Amino acid sequence: MDAAQWDERYRASAGGVWATQPPAVVREITxxxxxxxxxxxxTGDGRTALWLAEHGWRCTGLDF
Numbered sequence: 307m308d309a310a311q312w313d314e315r316y317r318a319s320a321g322g323v324w325a326t327q328p329p330a331v332v333r334e335i336t337x338x339x340x341x342x343x344x345x346x347x348x349t350g351d352g353r354t355a356l357w358l359a360e361h362g363w364r365c366t367g368l369d370f
Contacts, residue, residue: 309370316351328354336361 307315327333332354336344341362346355349367358365 312369324351324353326353328357332357336363 336358342364344358344363344365346358346365346367349355349369352367355365355367
């Protein structure tokens with residue numbers, strides 16, 4: 307898939323394409339850390355970056 311195809315896939319799904327929460331391992335690891343700066347590589351629909359930001363992290367989501 308190219309970037310335009312991914313954009314269309316996300317645009318067509320108002321509720322998101324995958325789960326609404328980040329992976330359990332992200333919640334487990336970050337729960338033991340003070341909020342800081344993070345980068346979410348291959349962020350997809352941004353659920354992990356958004357969750358981190360909601361929990362006090364300064365997060366950048368990066369995808370193509």
